[in-house]
Amino acid sequence: MRRRVVITGIGMVTPLGLTAADTFAALLEGKSGAGPITHFPAATYPTNFACEVKGFDLANYVRDTAPYDHGGPNIRFAVASARQALDDANLLPHKLDPTRIGVYLGAGEGGDDVSALVTSAAGAADESGFRADHGKFCEIARRLHNPRREELVEMHQSSAFVADEFDLGGPNLTTLTACAASAQALGEALELIRYGDADVMVAGGSHSMIHTLGVTGFTLLTALSRRCDSPTTASRPFDATRDGFVLGEGGGMVILEELEHAKRRGATIYAELSGYGTTGDAYRMTDPHPQGRGAVRAMKDAIRNAGITGADIGYVNAHGTSTPANDESETAAIKGSLGESAYRTPVSSTKSMMGHLIAAGGVVELIVSVLAMRKGVVPPTINYQHPDPLCDLDYVPNAAREVAGIRHVLSNSFGFGGQNITLVASKM
Numbered sequence: 001m002r003r004r005v006v007i008t009g010i011g012m013v014t015p016l017g018l019t020a021a022d023t024f025a026a027l028l029e030g031k032s033g034a035g036p037i038t039h040f041p042a043a044t045y046p047t048n049f050a051c052e053v054k055g056f057d058l059a060n061y062v063r064d065t066a067p068y069d070h071g072g073p074n075i076r077f078a079v080a081s082a083r084q085a086l087d088d089a090n091l092l093p094h095k096l097d098p099t100r101i102g103v104y105l106g107a108g109e110g111g112d113d114v115s116a117l118v119t120s121a122a123g124a125a126d127e128s129g130f131r132a133d134h135g136k137f138c139e140i141a142r143r144l145h146n147p148r149r150e151e152l153v154e155m156h157q158s159s160a161f162v163a164d165e166f167d168l169g170g171p172n173l174t175t176l177t178a179c180a181a182s183a184q185a186l187g188e189a190l191e192l193i194r195y196g197d198a199d200v201m202v203a204g205g206s207h208s209m210i211h212t213l214g215v216t217g218f219t220l221l222t223a224l225s226r227r228c229d230s231p232t233t234a235s236r237p238f239d240a241t242r243d244g245f246v247l248g249e250g251g252g253m254v255i256l257e258e259l260e261h262a263k264r265r266g267a268t269i270y271a272e273l274s275g276y277g278t279t280g281d282a283y284r285m286t287d288p289h290p291q292g293r294g295a296v297r298a299m300k301d302a303i304r305n306a307g308i309t310g311a312d313i314g315y316v317n318a319h320g321t322s323t324p325a326n327d328e329s330e331t332a333a334i335k336g337s338l339g340e341s342a343y344r345t346p347v348s349s350t351k352s353m354m355g356h357l358i359a360a361g362g363v364v365e366l367i368v369s370v371l372a373m374r375k376g377v378v379p380p381t382i383n384y385q386h387p388d389p390l391c392d393l394d395y396v397p398n399a400a401r402e403v404a405g406i407r408h409v410l411s412n413s414f415g416f417g418g419q420n421i422t423l424v425a426s427k428m
Contacts (some may be wrong), residue, residue, distance in 0.1 A: 004274075006428065008267040009091065009255030010367050011084025013077045013206075014050035015355055023354070023364075024371045025241045027379040028400040032353050033231035034246050039127060039210050047224040048209045049231035051248035051355030053077070059299050071157065076160035077251030078105060078206035079165055083204065085253040094167075096114045102170030102198040104158045105188035106133060106181025106205030108359040109213075109388065135214060158206055176359075176417035179319075181205050181250065183362025183423055186335060187276035189256050199261045206251030207356075207359035220246065221286060236383035237320035237349035237351030238327045238391040245321040248355025252363035271370045274408070275306030286416050287325050292333025299410065302422035306408065308347035310338035313345055314406030315378050317369040318334040319393075321356055321415045322351025330384070331413065332392045346403055350398040352382045360420060362413035369409040370425050377402045 012019065015033030016026035035049040042048040058065050061080040069075055074290060082103075086092045094101065103157070141185075151273035156174040164171050169177045171192055175184045182205025189203035209218070218224045225244035227234035235246040254273075279301065281294035288295065303310055321329055333394075335342045350368055357364055372378045377400055406427070 001192050005190050005256050006259050006262050006272050007270040008257045009085040010261050010350045011081040012252040013053055014250040015053055016354055021365055022385055027350055027353055030380055030382045034231035040212055046219050048228050051246055053250055058315040061242050073208040074206045075158050075161050078162055081251040081253040082162045082202050085255050086415040089255040093192040098167050098169040099292050100170055100199040100288050101168045102158045102201045103163045103168055104173045104185045104201055104203045104416050106185040106359045107155045107158050107174050108207045131386025135198040143362050143397055153409035177419040179358055179361055180413040180419040182358040183413035183421040188425060190276055193256055195257050199258050201256045203256050204253035204363035205360045208248050208249035209358055210247055234385045235322045235352045236394045237352050237381050239384050244323055247354040248357045250357045250360050252360055252367055264271040269428050271425040272428055274426040275302040277301030277422040281418030281419045283418055288329040290329055295333035296336040298420035298422040302424045304420035306424040308408055311341040312408050313371055313410045315409045316345055317365045317411040318347050318348040318349045320351050328390045331393055347380050347393050348381045348397050350379050366411045366423050369411045373406045373409045373427055376404050383384040
């Protein structure tokens, strides 16, 4: 028998706030988190702006910060958002069997040192990003690197640190499906609880690619907006003048819990995580299928998995990257999965304000979707001024909207490599 799974705690660290409540309030106000990059000297880069987390201090979340000294922001954001979610679920200090509480996170590359090393060895940036002095790079690497730093570069370390910090001895896993990673972590954690391998899962993800390698890599892929003269208006999903996404960073966690387990301990329930769909495009490494072939299947699978129909979806939080290819194909996919009801369903991209949090994006956007359903108000897609005839849905342009009676929300996350993840959450 498949067990039902609910969300009993949430936490996040984003460019718009250090809590879920602050982030959601900023989204409803249509605020942008974009500004000049401060993490490294970026003035000469083709894209020199991003959505950075501001005012974050790990000491507010853990008693001893020393174990994290050489860990990257991905680890710090993961532990901080996990602390928030566990506190919110009233699980700290937990008196439950720790072997029945697991961790499943989406992640990307880790560690501060690689970025710091490359920055130290870099010359002036050109049109492709940084240019490295290879001799200087090797000399600094030999001087700085050690076994501890090597360990912290490993991408599973965020999951390991969360488990260690909070004594969570259940299943411990990491997924590396790029921009879909934290959404996939939620979906797979859902399945672990549904079929009895855990009672509680801390699920989500964290990431920061606002460093020399990250910005250069996305520059080479021509994925980033180059509107350096106006960072706050650069992310413009579904707008005809979109020219790329704005890089973000952060972390988000949810506490997933078996329904009866949550009821027995009197937990507050935000929503049921009711549907999960996962597919591959089998098309190209960086471009989505033009008609959203894999995305359609992911959405249909998630809707079917939730036991509902496309007409039941009351809000879609789109992947909505502000790239020409994604927004057009995602629009086609939403229509292909929801049918005629797609034109009546509010769709918005919160990346227009937070930027693209890469591996952390999916969980943060699922939390936003759940809060929108609970509060009856959906966040806007800001910077939407020029309609694109190929993107013809209701994108909630520029201002939040009250929408009564939402019972089910859908959140999309699509990753480089053609991974497609869709999650459905339902009101309890």
